[in-house]
Amino acid sequence: MTTTTSALARPASPLKRITSVAKLHFANPWTTLGLPWIILGVIFVGSLTIWWLIYSALSPEQRVGALQGTEFGGSSFFIFIYMMVVAIQAISITFPFALGYGVTRRDYYLGSALAFVALAVIYTTGLTVLGAIEKATNGWGMGGTMFAPIYFGESAPERIFVTFVLFLFFLFFGSAIAAVWVRWKATGVTVFFIIVGAFLVGLIVLVTFTDSWFAVGDTFVDLGVLGVAAWSLVLTAISGVAGFVLLRRATPRNAA
Amino acid sequence: MTSTIEVNNLSKRFGKVTAVDDVSFTVAENTICGLLGRNGAGKTTLMQLLTGQQFASEGTISLFGQTPVENAKVLQNTCFIKESQRYPEDFRPKDVFKTAPWFFANWDQDFADRLIADFRLPLDRRIKKLSRGQLSSIGVIVGLASRAPLTFFDEPYLGLDAVAREIFYDRLLEDYAHHPRTVILSTHLIDEVADLLEHVLVIDEGTLLINENAETLRARATNVVGMKTAVDTFVGTREVLHRDGVGGLSSVTVAGLSESERRDAKAAGLELSPVSLQQLIIQLTRTETKEFEASA
Numbered sequence: 001m002t003t004t005t006s007a008l009a010r011p012a013s014p015l016k017r018i019t020s021v022a023k024l025h026f027a028n029p030w031t032t033l034g035l036p037w038i039i040l041g042v043i044f045v046g047s048l049t050i051w052w053l054i055y056s057a058l059s060p061e062q063r064v065g066a067l068q069g070t071e072f073g074g075s076s077f078f079i080f081i082y083m084m085v086v087a088i089q090a091i092s093i094t095f096p097f098a099l100g101y102g103v104t105r106r107d108y109y110l111g112s113a114l115a116f117v118a119l120a121v122i123y124t125t126g127l128t129v130l131g132a133i134e135k136a137t138n139g140w141g142m143g144g145t146m147f148a149p150i151y152f153g154e155s156a157p158e159r160i161f162v163t164f165v166l167f168l169f170f171l172f173f174g175s176a177i178a179a180v181w182v183r184w185k186a187t188g189v190t191v192f193f194i195i196v197g198a199f200l201v202g203l204i205v206l207v208t209f210t211d212s213w214f215a216v217g218d219t220f221v222d223l224g225v226l227g228v229a230a231w232s233l234v235l236t237a238i239s240g241v242a243g244f245v246l247l248r249r250a251t252p253r254n255a256a
Numbered sequence: 257m258t259s260t261i262e263v264n265n266l267s268k269r270f271g272k273v274t275a276v277d278d279v280s281f282t283v284a285e286n287t288i289c290g291l292l293g294r295n296g297a298g299k300t301t302l303m304q305l306l307t308g309q310q311f312a313s314e315g316t317i318s319l320f321g322q323t324p325v326e327n328a329k330v331l332q333n334t335c336f337i338k339e340s341q342r343y344p345e346d347f348r349p350k351d352v353f354k355t356a357p358w359f360f361a362n363w364d365q366d367f368a369d370r371l372i373a374d375f376r377l378p379l380d381r382r383i384k385k386l387s388r389g390q391l392s393s394i395g396v397i398v399g400l401a402s403r404a405p406l407t408f409f410d411e412p413y414l415g416l417d418a419v420a421r422e423i424f425y426d427r428l429l430e431d432y433a434h435h436p437r438t439v440i441l442s443t444h445l446i447d448e449v450a451d452l453l454e455h456v457l458v459i460d461e462g463t464l465l466i467n468e469n470a471e472t473l474r475a476r477a478t479n480v481v482g483m484k485t486a487v488d489t490f491v492g493t494r495e496v497l498h499r500d501g502v503g504g505l506s507s508v509t510v511a512g513l514s515e516s517e518r519r520d521a522k523a524a525g526l527e528l529s530p531v532s533l534q535q536l537i538i539q540l541t542r543t544e545t546k547e548f549e550a551s552a
Contacts, residue, residue: 011329012361020358027355030346093344099309100341101359102331102404248326251310 014107021103021111022118025090032090032119036082037126043075044146051144067143071150079123080170087116087174088181095182096252109244116175120167127163132156153225165229169236176239179246185253260285260406260438261306266315268301268462275301277462278315283455286436288428290453290470292446292537298462299442300339303408306440307336319406335360335404337395339411343383349394350379360402367431368401374423388415396424400431408440421445425452446534456533460541470533477536478518481507482526490524498539509539 012020025032051067058066091112098108131148139145152159180188207216220228261283268276276298283289293299304310306317308324308331317324324330343352353372357363372379375393383391396412413421429452432439443449456473458466466473477497480487484506491508498509509531513521521528531539 012332014328017328017332023358024355028344028346028348028351031344093342096342097344098359099307100336100338101356102307102334102336103359104308104326104328104331106326107328249311251304 017103017107018111018114021094021098021108022115024094024098025112025115026118031093032086032115033122036079036086036123039082040076040079043078047075047144047146048140051140051142055142063143065143067139067145070139070143070145074149075146076127076149079127080166083119083123083167084170084174084177086119087171088178090115091175091178091247092181095178095247095250099252105248105250109247112175113172113240113244116171117168120164120171123167124160124164128156128160131159151225158226162225162229165232165236169232169239172236172239172243176243176246179243179250182252183246183250258285259283260320261440262316262318263306264316266302266305266317267313268298268305268310269313274462276305276459279459279462279464280315281457281464281467283438283440283457286438287454288432288439288441288452289455289457290446290449291440291442291457291459293442293459294541295444297459299459300410302459303336303410303440303442307331307334307408309336332359332361333405334408335399335402335406336408337399337410337412339414341391341395343391343394345382345384347383348380349377349383349386349390352383352394352398353379356398356402360404362403362405362435364401364403367403368397371397371400371427374427375420389417389420392416393420400424400427403431403435403437406438406440408442410442411444412441413443413445421448425449428452446537447532450533453533456537458537458541465541466537473536474530474533476512477509477531477539478513479507479509479529479531480521480526481505481529482524486524486526490521490526498535509535 047070051070054066055063094112095108099105103111127147130146131152134140134145134147148159152162177189177192180192184191207213223231259282261281263282264280266276266279267274279302291299291302301310305312306319306324308326311325319330320333322330324334349372353368356368357365375390375397377390377393377397378386381390386394392412392414393416396409396416399407399409399412413424416424425448428439441449441452450470453470456466456468456470457464468476480490482490482505484501484504487506487508491510495511496508497511500507513528518528
């Protein structure tokens with residue numbers, strides 16, 4: 001067989017090919033970095049306003065501990081779910097585009113995974129800084145809690161670990177969904193959620209029939225926030241591998 | 257001559273539909289090759305197979321001597337611009353041109369800038385606000401400025417006006433002369449690209465009908481025009497690809513003529529004219545397909 005090398009460009013190193021794909025996700029940072037922080041900012045301002053309304057309506061004695069309930073608030077939980085959406089969007093939008101640029105599916109997936117880990121680092125850093133300010137200012141001066149709720153852990157290192165691991169989970173779970181979407185479109189995603197739903201219902205049935213709800217509850221209490229977060233890494237790894245396997249055989253289509 | 261593309265007995269089936277049916281051909285290094293055929297003939301599927309975007313059902317593909325499927329060494333030398341190329345929604349054209357050089361080692365920014373000016377492409381507008389033609393020109397610019405050793409253009413100019421298409425052809429030829437590379441151009445506008453093409457592949461219903469040098473292909477047929485009786489006498493039992501007539505006049509497309517046959521025709525007072533590539537392909541892919549294959 002004849003091989004031509006004269007016209008070929010100098011091959012890029014595997015690392016460069018992967019980082020190029022990762023950079024692609026930040027080329028226009030609006031979807032991955034801009035919008036999520038803006039939405040989080042709007043929620044924060046909304047919360048501050050409500051806290052201030054409550055705070056200013058109370059007498060100084062009543063104010064102590066009035067906003068303690070916000071420790072169990074879930075307003076920053078949105079950002080985790082949104083990271084799943086970001087992962088789905090990022091892959092479904094750039095996959096056909098990158099393949100036209102002569103990127104292999106392997107390099108594409110590894111590059112995207114690298115971008116997702118970078119996103120997890122960036123968002124963890126953001127939440128940690130905001131959480132630290134929140135603690136230092138005694139809940140923005142009013143005892144409110146948004147960025148460091150109780151279930152992210154009690155100390156700063158705990159919170160960093162829990163948020164980082166949660167971000168990874170949602171990003172990679174999102175990338176698995178995106179791979180299903182890219183490969184089988186809406187039908188695939190529907191089937192995927194039916195399977196996930198059936199699995200969860202099956203678990204509930206199993207636990208109920210074996211009368212083990214207390215055991216399950218105890219296990220979670222024993223594991224604690226850190227233990228549960230650490231176990232989520234297993235699901236993250238399964239999602240990551242599943243996304244890779246599914247995307248390896250996916251073909252880009254023009255239809256949206 | 258070395259070949260950039262070698263395809264052997266390639267087939268692709270989607271369920272019961274055979275999109276590409278037992279196709280074999282080679283494309284020599286540094287040629288501009290036209291991939292022609294009607295809508296749904298299998299052009300896009302064939303190009304997706306060549307770039308490893310689709311997986312073959314049967315047969316082998318070799319680009320630069322290797323399989324393209326998931327092969328970074330091969331694929332980073334290719335650029336595939338699709339008819340309805342989708343771009344990340346939030347991208348502006350300038351984001352596309354910022355990211356393209358990360359993937360194409362031969363990218364020429366000056367050339368890209370010139371093309372952007374030629375096509376009058378607004379750089380700051382969001383992709384989704386661009387017109388069909390502007391969207392197409394992004395693809396054309398990336399395809400040209402990437403200078404990938406193997407570039408695929410799949411109907412690259414949806415919505416481009418005649419002036420813009422002319423710019424595309426001019427720039428392609430100009431740049432190709434300085435930076436030879438292999439270009440596969442799929443299109444409906446056969447006559448517009450006829451002069452560009454050095455090799456022609458015609459595909460119909462998944463089957464490769466024509467795989468020939470463009471010059472040889474043009475010499476395959478000639479129009480013979482004159483009085484009906486004189487034309488009929490000359491044509492005789494010759495293979496007729498197409499017949500047209502008005503009153504006593506007749507125009508017949510016959511398979512290639514030798515020099516002496518040409519002299520005979522002129523002597524008989526008949527007029528000879530070349531058949532345009534488009535006419536030829538329409539005639540060959542319509543009803544005479546079978547006859548042509550038999551003679552080929």
